[in-house]
Amino acid sequence: MTAPSPLLVVRELSVRNGSSAAARTIVDRLSFSVHAERVALVGESGSGKSLTTRAIMGLLPAPLMASAAELRFDATNLLELGPRDWAVLRGSRLALVLQDPRHALNPVQSVGHQLDEMVRLHGAYSRAERRERIEAMLQAVGLTVRVLGLLPQQLSGGIGQRVVLAMMLLNGPQLLIADEPTSALDVALRDQVLELICELVSTRGMGLLLISHDLQQVARYCDRALVMYSGRIVDECAAAALPHSTHPYTRALWSCRPSGRTYGTELPVLDPNWQIEEPG
């Protein structure tokens, strides 16, 4: 079910720390595209996968600068957007779900207020229409109207992530970018939340760009995987083919996960010479 033209086109995207000649390149000429499908960007911390999504969303923090030959979402050239254009685009046609719902929600406003604001900002609906949309959305993510009166700190991690998901899908985006959406959740909840995301994405015919460090998770839920290492895509394959990838980095990432079957064995590690790494 691939659309004729891709939803998102990224061509030679680079992210640098500052603009001087000595600036460090963190993301290095990355190219990929996303159709109405589930694509995963996999890698370890420091690989640049999160900064890639921030660059796509126009959310890079100050000293970091993005440059690209092409950065296009549907028909919109993302490289030419001003702050107002971004405000219209984000949260309506292009949505982002982050790792920890407790940081993504406003701590002093009720869930109901924040959901309502999301609809109000992106469309002219009456109060009753907004309420109707919110109730339908809550139902889709498996919540009831009971959460509307709660503050974010009163939500558990799993409920919180459902609230964020509801908020992001309220305006019917074409592309959802999910940056480690389940890493802050209990193991038992991870599958539930990802299943929900994938189900909603496929019933709505949306595209999903999932950022993850968990190859097993990606193999289960995605169509395609892009493996990142130090700012570059080093391997690209169908997600189901990840276990059989011949690339050494992908192989190490796949097999360094411990389980009952690895008891008594040495797990493969990537970097045996422990040099000083930059923190963060």
Next chain:
Amino acid sequence: MRATQNQGGDIQIRDLQVEFGAGQRARRVLDALDLTVVDGETFGIFGPSGCGKSTLLRVLAGIELHWSGYIRLFEHTLELRTSYRGSLRRAVQMVFQDPYASLHPRHTIERVLVEPLQVHRIPRPRRVALEALEEVGLPATLAHRYPQQLSGGQRQRVAIARALLLKPRLLLLDEPTSALDLSAQAGILNLLNRLKPRHPMTLILVSHDRGVIAHLCDRAAQMRNGRIEQLLDRAELSQE
């Protein structure tokens, strides 16, 4: 199982209760928990967040003193509301989840490692500290660095080195790899497996990740709502 010859080294917990808060708002975190960990085994505890697994570890570490019940650590019967004294202080060591928070940010790695040795009047502390660094796979040149100059995996290695310096009989590990990348986690798990035969001790590992438990442990307990829900032996763990 009673009165076996190695009972002196076992850890026995009977009817352990921990409550936080008082009166109507009291919440029972550990609820009549019974557990025996055999001397020298690597024992895993897993369960969802809030099941009490970290609290159990903190009780055994002597950090959480407000408990009731019966705990026997080796030949010591623990007294209620009393900090560890004497040999127990050396015998029980703990590695925490967050390597960013468990090392003093303004102390060099060397100072972090030398301090417990000086406290316990162990001769030639600097040399012992450098040997400990080497044992966990870190170069001696790191000794003069500060924790924030190390990666997460390196920091956790320092925390493990520090815990082993005093040759503990019981090492408690609270989510030692959850803050790490998968490959850094693999390195720490390999290190623990290498250290086990060289340091005869009992290991209790808490993790929310069944894979980590199944990789490392001889036996494990699944916790829920402050109780042990299920005990798993090695054969059952291999199915994970």
